[in-house]
Amino acid sequence: MHVDQRPPDGSDTLGLEGQYLIRSYSHSIVIDRGEGCYMYDAAGNRYLDFMSGIGVNALGMAHPRMVQAMHEQVDQLVHCSNLYAHAHQGPLAERLAKASRLQRVFFTNSGAECIEGAIKIAKGHGRKISADKYEIVALNNSFGGRTLAAIAVTGQEKHREPFEPLIPGVKFIDANDVAALESAVGENTAAILFEPILGEGGIVQIDREFAAKAAELARKHDALLIFDEIQTGLGRTGKHFAYQWWNDPGRNESADVEPILPDIIVTAKPLGGGLPLGAIIANEKAAGVITPGIHGSTFGGNALACRVAIEFLDILDGLLPQINETGDYFGSQLHGLVEKYDFVQGVRGRGVMRGINLTVPGKSVVGQCQERGLLINCTADTVLRFLPPYIIERGQIDELIGALDEIFAQGPPE
Numbered sequence: 001m002h003v004d005q006r007p008p009d010g011s012d013t014l015g016l017e018g019q020y021l022i023r024s025y026s027h028s029i030v031i032d033r034g035e036g037c038y039m040y041d042a043a044g045n046r047y048l049d050f051m052s053g054i055g056v057n058a059l060g061m062a063h064p065r066m067v068q069a070m071h072e073q074v075d076q077l078v079h080c081s082n083l084y085a086h087a088h089q090g091p092l093a094e095r096l097a098k099a100s101r102l103q104r105v106f107f108t109n110s111g112a113e114c115i116e117g118a119i120k121i122a123k124g125h126g127r128k129i130s131a132d133k134y135e136i137v138a139l140n141n142s143f144g145g146r147t148l149a150a151i152a153v154t155g156q157e158k159h160r161e162p163f164e165p166l167i168p169g170v171k172f173i174d175a176n177d178v179a180a181l182e183s184a185v186g187e188n189t190a191a192i193l194f195e196p197i198l199g200e201g202g203i204v205q206i207d208r209e210f211a212a213k214a215a216e217l218a219r220k221h222d223a224l225l226i227f228d229e230i231q232t233g234l235g236r237t238g239k240h241f242a243y244q245w246w247n248d249p250g251r252n253e254s255a256d257v258e259p260i261l262p263d264i265i266v267t268a269k270p271l272g273g274g275l276p277l278g279a280i281i282a283n284e285k286a287a288g289v290i291t292p293g294i295h296g297s298t299f300g301g302n303a304l305a306c307r308v309a310i311e312f313l314d315i316l317d318g319l320l321p322q323i324n325e326t327g328d329y330f331g332s333q334l335h336g337l338v339e340k341y342d343f344v345q346g347v348r349g350r351g352v353m354r355g356i357n358l359t360v361p362g363k364s365v366v367g368q369c370q371e372r373g374l375l376i377n378c379t380a381d382t383v384l385r386f387l388p389p390y391i392i393e394r395g396q397i398d399e400l401i402g403a404l405d406e407i408f409a410q411g412p413p414e
């Protein structure tokens with residue numbers, strides 16, 4: 001199906017990449033343009049996108065309001081550096097603070113840069129108390145990004161080992177292992193850091209019991225509780241932040257259960273509507289660690305990205321009910337595959353952040369889906385991961401389920 005990948009101007013994009021790019025990626029498709037939940041390659045093939053650029057294109061591609069906001073802002077101001085204020089950081093910070101119930105925001109260009117900043121805050125916080133209080137407790141199979149401090153808190157040997165020695169004092173425990181959490185956290189813990197749902201780690205949900213224990217231990221030992229909502233955040237699970245499900249009154253818990261509130265949330269992927277933008281959202285205690293001049297960014301929070309992010313959050317407010325409905329439908333359709341095929345073990349995730357775990361590696365399914373014009377991904381070896389745009393429709397979900405059904409009907413993937 002995808003034979004000629006050369007763009008119409010005759011230049012050989014993939015050839016040039018092969019010759020001149022550092023070999024960090026392996027590309028087979030050249031994307032030319034996108035609209036809604038579809039992407040088109042340079043040869044004119046259409047793909048239904050269940051990855052949304054790794055969770056970035058939350059409103060699909062070329063959303064009219066996002067495009068208009070971008071155009072207007074490009075004409076007015078793109079960048080002025082953080083030596084000066086522009087009109088959009090303040091209002092965007094207000095929206096993020098109100099959505100999270102935290103107080104202050106620092107803008108970055110990526111998820112990893114958020115993790116870096118959060119670690120600096122954790123270290124600064126610990127240092128105020130004692131020189132030995134620099135430990136960070138993180139989870140096995142977590143992912144924090146590719147920079148040095150971010151890989152130091154990434155619970156995957158393959159990302160860490162080639163670059164050791166990394167920053168000291170990071171302890172890894174298994175997700176949802178409350179006993180391990182209790183023995184890992186102590187007076188030298190500066191922060192407990194985890195994703196409410198591990199994304200790269202295979203859509204593994206953290207349960208309330210574990211999160212509540214983390215909050216309790218963080219309070220007891222004066223450590224910061226940091227939620228990495230870079231992938232789960234900003235509507236993907238049906239709430240602004242995934243941790244808010246732990247406090248949902250619909251959970252039928254007695255009213256005296258204390259809400260779980262982090263000291264810091266980091267978020268990024270969908271925030272800038274495709275422009276590089278992340279946010280460290282902190283309470284006053286954590287934010288107070290950053291004094292003038294101690295942290296900064298040349299590009300972070302530029303006028304264009306912030307303006308577009310405000311547009312995104314405005315649209316998101318009206319979209320949350322739809323994300324929940326679509327997400328429930330998606331979950332139930334995936335569940336049908338679990339019932340039908342014994343090598344499909346279960347459905348994971350919430351909203352439009354979904355996975356199915358197989359008893360066998362899932363990589364070949366990704367390729368077969370791509371041949372059928374469907375973009376999905378496999379993570380943690382055996383988990384097929386789906387991060388479609390929030391605007392995905394039932395008919396498009398049916399299309400994916402139909403394709404998976406056809407592929408699975410041939411037997412367990414090899």
Ligand SMILES: *Cc1c(COP(=O)(O)O)cnc(C)c1O
Pocket residue numbers: 109110111112113115143144145146195199200228229230231232268
């Ligand atoms: C993607 C991701 C990161 C890293 O973000 P980058 O923008 O790629 O640096 C960190 N944490 C989680 C949970 C992520 O999904």
